[in-house]
Amino acid sequence: MRYSSVLKTKISIGILFLLSIIMIVFISSCKSCKKAASNSGGQEIISLAKINRESTPVGLYLKERSILDEKYWKQEVLAQTYEAPIIAMWDQLRISVEKLEIFKKFLPDSWIPPTNPEITTINSLIESHEYEAGYVPHSHDQQLDFIEKLRKQKFKIIQSEWHHLNFQKAGPTYLSTVSFEIHAVNPDNRFIIKGLLEIRWNKDKRDHADQVKCQKLTVLRKKGGSVFAKIKIPPIPESHQKLPPRIRKEVSTHNSWLLLYDLNKDGLSEIILPQENTVYWNQGNLKFIPKPLSEYSWKIVSCAIIADINADGNPDLIFAGSNSLEQDQWGYWMMEKQSLVILKGNSQGEFNQPGEFIMTGLMSSSVITAGDIDKDGDLDLWIGQYLGAYKSGQMPTPYYDANDGYPSYFLINENHGKSFRDATESSGLLNKRFRRTYSASFVDLDEDGHLDLLKVNDFAGFDLFYNNGKGVFRNV
Known part of the structure; x- marks a missing residue:
């Protein structure tokens, strides 16, 4: 993901300049066509223009779509x-x-x-x-x-x-x-x-x-009326934030994950906002107090989940994100150097230890889901990524079954979170790992006692993988 912060005026001027050139070429072409049509067969000019138009990438694409519509989608x-x-x-x-x-x-x-x-x-x-x-x-x-x-x-x-x-x-x-x-x-x-x-x-x-x-x-x-009622909660204190307001406004709209979890085991769910580095501690009777999530939170959190990764009985925070901010030559914030990190929690639901790296090299993480896939008592992880449509001029191909994005990863938890093994290929999840994924969940859909994988993708719909109970999936 990249977020614009500067050069909006330059971009607008560039667009106007480009439109001006297009208009000049168009007018010149019209004059040339008109002159040619008056001197010799105007019909030939029209036919030539049609041939040229049909041979362009857009023309070829429209022709292919028309053929598919007639053959498969009539x-x-x-x-x-x-x-x-x-x-x-x-x-x-x-x-x-x-x-x-x-x-x-x-x-x-x-x-x-x-x-x-x-x-x-x-x-x-x-x-x-x-x-x-x-x-x-x-x-x-x-x-x-x-x-x-x-x-x-x-x-x-x-x-x-x-x-x-x-x-x-x-x-x-x-x-x-x-x-x-x-x-x-x-x-x-x-x-x-x-x-x-x-x-x-x-x-x-x-x-x-x-x-x-x-x-x-x-x-x-x-x-009677609604069973729900709006309540007011305190605003997020500025001191919690890891980003300055100008950058935060651009980033938070895309990364405002909201998690619900009973962190301190008192029977009441807290509201956790990883990107804003804030926990709203539930006091009961619809009263919430905002406090910092952790001094070790990162500046950018693309996606997050809370789960007991090290099997110590306490919730851990697993997130994908970046702790550095870089701008490219156009002034866009580059979000494509991400890591997967765990902040281990204590019995009070606090995350007061420095983060531990699970993996690096992520580009644009969109979802994390956790579950004990191989029945060894440890929670395994699946991480999906999203590649924005038309990024760098790339069109999702084919547009109805695109598998050309950033890779997803299936990580087997070994020895209570001390190490993770990439099992994407051996688990049967390799063929569709390059989907442009929105969301995913481990859930037992066929009620056989094994967690299956359901993921929702852009330009492809959803994928469902059944788990055989040994950590091997079958696409259905």
């Missing part, structure tokens, strides 16, 4: 054209204050609501209403009446999500299955509404639905 591309009104509605719901009014713009000709609710009492405040698919269609006017009824009840949508799950041919038209979730309130209740919609599209107009049927609906209703 149905997906068609589905995207039909889902356009769904996305448009979602976007408008997100930014609108009067969200109920947005629904009026997207009403189908016919709406079949769910029916026969089965009510289950979860506790004294929460009920679950399970509906089944209905069969009685409601007209456009009936839909408007229902929206007006919700408005009079002061029904307010807080947020919503809409996802196109399935798309298929249905006679002369197409059917879509859309999942949705709506969080809403009125003066007396709070609602979480989840369901599935079957949309039958108009055969002539792709942006219009002939019929929408609710196939499934679950409504969770809670009586």
Whole structure:
């Protein structure tokens, strides 16, 4: 990662200069083309320009994408054209204050609501209403009446999500299955509404639905207001910080990790902010006191985790970061010389010993996860890294399955944290180690008693690796 601090004016001037050159070349080209077209076949000029454009890197890329769309993604591309009104509605719901009014713009000709609710009492405040698919269609006017009824009840949508799950041919038209979730309130209740919609599209107009049927609906209703309340906590003292304010403003927005952990084993979780070198000690009754995390904290913390690495019963802080600040020739802060470090904790949850290096040579660490993968009683580590898109002109390739970033590492903990062995290759994690990774977790997903690895990547989606119990993973 690199963060700009200077030369913004120079960059702006450079951009304007570049645009000026482009305009001059463009105008000159237009004049030349016009003159040539008047003297000889203008059609030849146009054909030549088309050939030249198609032979550029961008032209070749667009051509390849078009071929892939036709060969592999034809149905997906068609589905995207039909889902356009769904996305448009979602976007408008997100930014609108009067969200109920947005629904009026997207009403189908016919709406079949769910029916026969089965009510289950979860506790004294929460009920679950399970509906089944209905069969009685409601007209456009009936839909408007229902929206007006919700408005009079002061029904307010807080947020919503809409996802196109399935798309298929249905006679002369197409059917879509859309999942949705709506969080809403009125003066007396709070609602979480989840369901599935079957949309039958108009055969002539792709942006219009002939019929929408609710196939499934679950409504969770809670009586009264929110169970959460905002509390004020003291600000982070300036004396805790390792960076001056100017640099901190640029760096902290990218590295503000927040960890929750009961450091002193009193049953209350502390709030730990490694980049800000601060622990909010939990006093109970929603009272927190900020204190420095450690005098041995580093200036830059890209990612962090708390775990008992040395198996002494006390929490340790493991982080990746840098303790030096360098600027390149353009004035960007260079964040690509990182180390993996452990600060060992004591029984009071304090980190008052100098850091110990686990490894160096990291570039842009994004996540650390820990777990006993080989069942030897020690917590092993997996470190993922993220390479920003288009860095130094590099485009993620291929854009849908990129494996061209900085390497990840799987480290086996040997002898209670005294040494770590790089087992990335021997564990079966080598082939996809160059993903541009956002996040990851060790978790037993197949319920066989062994921790598996799930990681989420940019330009590739997620990867899942099952653990055989001996520290060897299988990609699934």
